Amino acid sequence: MPEIANPLENAGYLIAAGLITLVTLAGYVTAVIRRLAETRARNDELRRQAQAIGIKERR
Amino acid sequence: MIASAGRNASLSAKLGWATLAITVVALLMAIFYAPTDRVQGIAQRIYYFHVPMAIVAYLSFFVVLVASVMYLWTRDMKWDRRARASVELGVVFTTLVLITGSIWGKPIWNTWWTWDARLTSTLVLWFIYVAYIMLRSYTPDVERGARFGAVLGIIGFIDVPIVHFSVTWWRTLHPGPVVLQASPAAPPQTTETFLVAMLAAVLFYIWLMRVRTGLEEARDENRELEQELALRGGLYA
Numbered sequence: 001m002p003e004i005a006n007p008l009e010n011a012g013y014l015i016a017a018g019l020i021t022l023v024t025l026a027g028y029v030t031a032v033i034r035r036l037a038e039t040r041a042r043n044d045e046l047r048r049q050a051q052a053i054g055i056k057e058r059r
Numbered sequence: 060m061i062a063s064a065g066r067n068a069s070l071s072a073k074l075g076w077a078t079l080a081i082t083v084v085a086l087l088m089a090i091f092y093a094p095t096d097r098v099q100g101i102a103q104r105i106y107y108f109h110v111p112m113a114i115v116a117y118l119s120f121f122v123v124l125v126a127s128v129m130y131l132w133t134r135d136m137k138w139d140r141r142a143r144a145s146v147e148l149g150v151v152f153t154t155l156v157l158i159t160g161s162i163w164g165k166p167i168w169n170t171w172w173t174w175d176a177r178l179t180s181t182l183v184l185w186f187i188y189v190a191y192i193m194l195r196s197y198t199p200d201v202e203r204g205a206r207f208g209a210v211l212g213i214i215g216f217i218d219v220p221i222v223h224f225s226v227t228w229w230r231t232l233h234p235g236p237v238v239l240q241a242s243p244a245a246p247p248q249t250t251e252t253f254l255v256a257m258l259a260a261v262l263f264y265i266w267l268m269r270v271r272t273g274l275e276e277a278r279d280e281n282r283e284l285e286q287e288l289a290l291r292g293g294l295y296a
Contacts, residue, residue, distance in 0.1 A: 010100040010166055017105045017162040021112075021155050025263075028151055032270055039277040046284040053291055 071269050078262040085256040093252040105163040107252055111260035113156045113181075118264060119149030120188065120219050127212035130205060136279060139205040142212050144271035146191050148264060153185045168232060176225040177233035184222055187215040201282070 089107035096103035126142035129135070160178070161171045172178065191211050198204035226235045245253075 007100060010102045013102045013162050013166050014104050017159040018108070020158055020162070021108055024151070024155055029267065029270075032267070032274060036270060036274045036277065039274060039281060043277050043281050043284070046281055046288065049288055050284055053288070055287055055291065 067269065067273075071266065071273075074262065074266045074269070078259065078266050081255065081262060082259040085252070085259040088252040088255055093248050094246055099167055102163060102166045105159055107256045108260075109156060109159040109163060110253065111257045112152045112159070114257065115260045115264045116149050116152035116156055116184075117219055117223065118261070119145045119152060120184070120216055122268070123149065123188075123191075123212040124216040127209035130209045131213075136201075136205065139208065140272055140275035140279065141268075142208060143195060143275050144268055146188050146208075146212070148267055148271060150185065150188045150192065152264075153181065153188070157181060157185060173232055175232045176229040177222065177231050180218060180222040180225050184215075184218045187211070187218055191215065201279075 085107070089104050093104065093107065095101055122145040123142045126138045126145065130138035130142065157178075160181075164173070165171050191208060194211060195204050195208050198207060225231060226233055
């Protein structure tokens with residue numbers, strides 16, 4: 001194991017790992033929530049179209 | 060389905076805020092409460108999110124296994140939706156496990172990567188479930204895709220115990236279990252911080268699974284509606 005000579009460099013690894021984790025997870029959560037909102041908006045639109053041509057609600 | 064998602068939105072929101080609060084507590088404990096390792100220095104604190112994410116990745120793939128078995132047994136698409144949602148979460152967590160492990164390895168092992176049994180089997184695990192996602196996106200027939208995915212979800216899980224026990228089955232650079240082992244016992248602050256971080260990771264998985272499964276439900280419903288509208292000639296934009 002290399003000697004832990006430079007505490008600042010050592011802290012840099014922790015900060016890098018922490019930031020990559022936080023940014024990745026925050027980005028992923030944002031993407032999922034956005035996709036969910038878009039998909040539900042599309043769902044509302046499709047339901048309106050279905051009702052307009054007389055397709056009954058199945059659920 | 061959408062209506063039930065709406066009813067559950069309040070519970071999901073509460074769970075989301077609870078997860079966020081516990082994650083902040085875990086983060087503060089990892090920075091200010093847990094003791095600094097004498098040998099590894101401050102970089103050892105990577106452990107407080109690297110290990111919980113690894114365990115949650117195992118959990119994700121276990122859920123895929125159960126959902127895959129249940130899908131093949133019942134042919135109910137709700138199980139397939141759970142498998143699809145959990146695979147994606149498992150891949151996200153495994154990716155972060157590989158990255159954070161590599162960053163930890165640089166100051167401790169003096170290398171970003173080594174073909175150690177734990178690292179290699181984890182990389183294989185990542186490839187297996189990335190293959191699952193690719194298989195699903197390249198199989199247009201939904202039921203066929205669900206069947207293929209279920210088979211891969213069951214076979215792929217074989218690698219999880221290999222990853223977990225690789226540190227005891229082979230001589231590896233990767234450390235074995237540290238917390239919750241009788242001797243040498245970790246300091247209580249380390250164990251407490253790890254357990255809080257573990258709780259945060261599990262809650263995060265449960266919350267994200269709810270949201271992600273809701274997305275799969277909405278997508279499936281849209282696909283069915285689009286097919287029905289196309290058949291009746293009513294689909295536009």
